Amino acid sequence: MVSATPGNKPKIDLEAMRHSAAHVMAQAVQGLFPEAGLGIGPAIENGFYYDFELPRTLTPEDLPKIETGMRDIVASNTPFQREEVDKASARQLFSSQPYKLELIDELPDAKVSVYRQGSFADLCRGPHVASTAEIGAFKLTSIAGAYWRGDEHRPMLQRIYGVAFETQEALDSHLAKVAEAARRDHRKLGKELELFSLQEEAGPGLVFWHPKGATVRRVIEDFWKAEHIKRGYEMVYTPHVARLDLWKTSGHWDFYRENLYSPMDVEGQEYILKPMNCLGHILIFKTRKRSYRELPWRAAEMGTVYRYERSGVMHGLARVRGFTQDDAHIFCRSDQLQPELVGVLELARFMLTAFGFEEYDIKLSTRPDKYTGSLEMWDKSTEALRQALVQSKLPYEIDEGEGVFYGPKIDIKLKDALGRDWQGPTIQVDFNLPQRFGVVYVNEQGQDEQVVMVHRAVLGSMERFMACLVEHYGGAFPVWLAPQQAAIIPIADRHLDYAHQVEARLREAGLRAAVDARAERMNEKIRVAQVEKIPFMLVVGDREQASATVSVRRLSGEQSGSQSLADFIAMVQEAVRTRKLMI
RNA sequence: GCCAGCGUAGCUCAGAGGUAGAGCAGCGGUUUCGUAAACCGCUGGUCGAUGGUUCGAAUCCAUUCGCUGGCUCCA
Numbered sequence: 001m002v003s004a005t006p007g008n009k010p011k012i013d014l015e016a017m018r019h020s021a022a023h024v025m026a027q028a029v030q031g032l033f034p035e036a037g038l039g040i041g042p043a044i045e046n047g048f049y050y051d052f053e054l055p056r057t058l059t060p061e062d063l064p065k066i067e068t069g070m071r072d073i074v075a076s077n078t079p080f081q082r083e084e085v086d087k088a089s090a091r092q093l094f095s096s097q098p099y100k101l102e103l104i105d106e107l108p109d110a111k112v113s114v115y116r117q118g119s120f121a122d123l124c125r126g127p128h129v130a131s132t133a134e135i136g137a138f139k140l141t142s143i144a145g146a147y148w149r150g151d152e153h154r155p156m157l158q159r160i161y162g163v164a165f166e167t168q169e170a171l172d173s174h175l176a177k178v179a180e181a182a183r184r185d186h187r188k189l190g191k192e193l194e195l196f197s198l199q200e201e202a203g204p205g206l207v208f209w210h211p212k213g214a215t216v217r218r219v220i221e222d223f224w225k226a227e228h229i230k231r232g233y234e235m236v237y238t239p240h241v242a243r244l245d246l247w248k249t250s251g252h253w254d255f256y257r258e259n260l261y262s263p264m265d266v267e268g269q270e271y272i273l274k275p276m277n278c279l280g281h282i283l284i285f286k287t288r289k290r291s292y293r294e295l296p297w298r299a300a301e302m303g304t305v306y307r308y309e310r311s312g313v314m315h316g317l318a319r320v321r322g323f324t325q326d327d328a329h330i331f332c333r334s335d336q337l338q339p340e341l342v343g344v345l346e347l348a349r350f351m352l353t354a355f356g357f358e359e360y361d362i363k364l365s366t367r368p369d370k371y372t373g374s375l376e377m378w379d380k381s382t383e384a385l386r387q388a389l390v391q392s393k394l395p396y397e398i399d400e401g402e403g404v405f406y407g408p409k410i411d412i413k414l415k416d417a418l419g420r421d422w423q424g425p426t427i428q429v430d431f432n433l434p435q436r437f438g439v440v441y442v443n444e445q446g447q448d449e450q451v452v453m454v455h456r457a458v459l460g461s462m463e464r465f466m467a468c469l470v471e472h473y474g475g476a477f478p479v480w481l482a483p484q485q486a487a488i489i490p491i492a493d494r495h496l497d498y499a500h501q502v503e504a505r506l507r508e509a510g511l512r513a514a515v516d517a518r519a520e521r522m523n524e525k526i527r528v529a530q531v532e533k534i535p536f537m538l539v540v541g542d543r544e545q546a547s548a549t550v551s552v553r554r555l556s557g558e559q560s561g562s563q564s565l566a567d568f569i570a571m572v573q574e575a576v577r578t579r580k581l582m583i
Numbered sequence: 584g585c586c587a588g589c590g591u592a593g594c595u596c597a598g599a600g601g602u603a604g605a606g607c608a609g610c611g612g613u614u615u616c617g618u619a620a621a622c623c624g625c626u627g628g629u630c631g632a633u634g635g636u637u638c639g640a641a642u643c644c645a646u647u648c649g650c651u652g653g654c655u656c657c658a
Binding site for chain 2: 057058059060141142143144145146147150151152156157158159161187191192198200203204258259305307309310311312313314315318319320323324325326327423426457459460461462463464465489490491492493494495519520521522523524525526527528529530531537539541542543551553557559
């Protein structure tokens with residue numbers, strides 16, 4: 001076991017070690033199932049997996065047995081040996097392994113490399129650690145089905161996932177992080193904090209926002225609207241259903257059918273639930289001739305859309321069938337595209353900062369194989385996106401061929417408090433829809449010219465963003481977002497009147513506060529307020545009543561003692577106004 | 584949609600062929616208390632649904648709905 005020495009880089013290559021662990025696991029599995037078919041077994045973030053074809057399905061009880069087998073192999077201190085063989089001998093070596101044979105056939109070189117540890121041999125590019133003994137601390141975590149080569153038309157193999165780290169401490173700390181993530185799971189907190197629910201009776205992927213979650217959402221929406229209006233957006237509302245023909249014209253019926261719900265019959269006409277908001281905004285734009293002087297026109301809407309999702313993919317609020325996008329469409333001239341994109345990026349950065357997200361990964365997705373529009377339009381708009389990123393001094397990576405069929409896009413992934421990625425803002429240039437719908441403006445010469453259209457969402461969807469926020473804050477929202485900002489806790493019934501006066505004053509001041517008037521002891525009320533993650537607890541007893549003060553306890557447990565009610569109100573109002581993240 | 588696991592009271596869970604259980608929550612009392620759970624009592628479930636096996640099913644089997652972890656796909 002080689003460990004890091006302070007100031008030095010670890011001697012072990014973690015990725016090679018994890019990959020080696022995958023081979024060891026494959027050997028252990030073959031020990032248990034000699035006829036096991038081998039798929040692939042790479043290193044992944046935090047660990048590794050290996051795909052197997054087995055005579056029976058694995059159960060969780062198999063994992064400890066496999067782990068034991070692995071530990072024996074690790075203890076045996078067997079060297080990993082690389083050898084290069086020509087394809088013919090490789091085919092011979094893996095003659096009983098159809099998946100390996102398929103891989104061999106696809107490798108371009110005449111020779112392939114094989115790694116052996118003891119009796120186990122695997123087709124593999126490497127690299128590996130020198131010996132099985134160099135594999136650090138590991139744990140098998142889960143079993144899952146996985147299609148061979150990720151193709152749902154091919155056989156499903158059994159995948160075993162494991163995590164592996166250089167030291168037991170590093171593994172323990174990773175497992176602790178996983179446990180922390182489970183504590184912050186928005187599905188769990190959403191239920192506990194009564195933010196939202198999903199109900200079997202209503203159907204999967206359909207969200208019920210309870211008063212507390214709705215409050216958080218309302219605060220976000222108010223902030224969002226105010227900020228958009230400040231930046232020259234105009235708010236619109238559009239219908240949730242529309243004639244199917246509209247979606248045929250747009251191309252959605254052809255390109256997006258698998259996400260659309262079946263048409264409904266309305267007096268012999270077919271209508272569908274909208275999967276996107278863009279068409280509504282286009283129809284508003286097209287109600288009259290538009291002058292070049294009116295552009296850019298920015299139409300914004302908290303638009304609720306419905307998309308069919310396959311039954312296995314829903315996940316809490318993060319993946320649902322009905323959701324509300326913080327959507328907007330910018331209709332502009334091509335020379336306005338870049339400044340508009342810069343404006344969107346600035347808005348995105350401003351809003352994300354307000355919620356405490358400081359780290360992003362930005363991807364610029366370029367033209368896919370299947371696309372519409374001219375190459376020239378693609379090049380021009382991709383360049384506009386790129387220049388906008390450069391001008392905004394935002395580092396980015398190119399995602400070659402990952403754009404949507406109608407145009408290139410920028411995706412911003414944000415990192416939450418635990419360093420996990422979430423899909424954030426997305427900005428897409430679209431020259432398909434303006435063309436299909438003939439979205440034009442009249443230029444200086446009095447001629448019709450096609451507009452350039454930008455689709456953009458900053459938060460993504462209210463549902464997914466809510467999921468992200470809940471996990472980011474661990475359910476403890478900053479004061480400006482907290483569903484309840486203060487709990488007023490009378491010590492005895494004789495303080496109830498004063499408590500209600502305090503409550504009235506706070507509500508008057510625009511704060512969300514409520515008295516806990518239950519016939520319970522103060523300790524119980526504090527406990528409940530803590531569990532509900534209310535930022536401020538205001539204990540009021542004889543002393544406070546006599547002096548028109550409140551005794552302030554924060555969610556952190558910190559007690560700042562008695563404070564005049566007026567001072568407290570001013571302090572919280574300021575925290576709300578500045579959207580202070582920490583109090 | 585596919586693979587695997589799981590659905591028992593509002594919540595968290597025990598029970599694994601022989602009369603449905605606990606804690607918390609809720610309700611009714613008593614207690615009026617100074618910074619994370621006062622005390623006593625009570626209510627509450629066709630065991631996800633449907634069908635089957637059995638003298639007898641929460642328990643075994645089939646189908647179905649939902650959830651969880653993945654695969655594929657995505658705001």
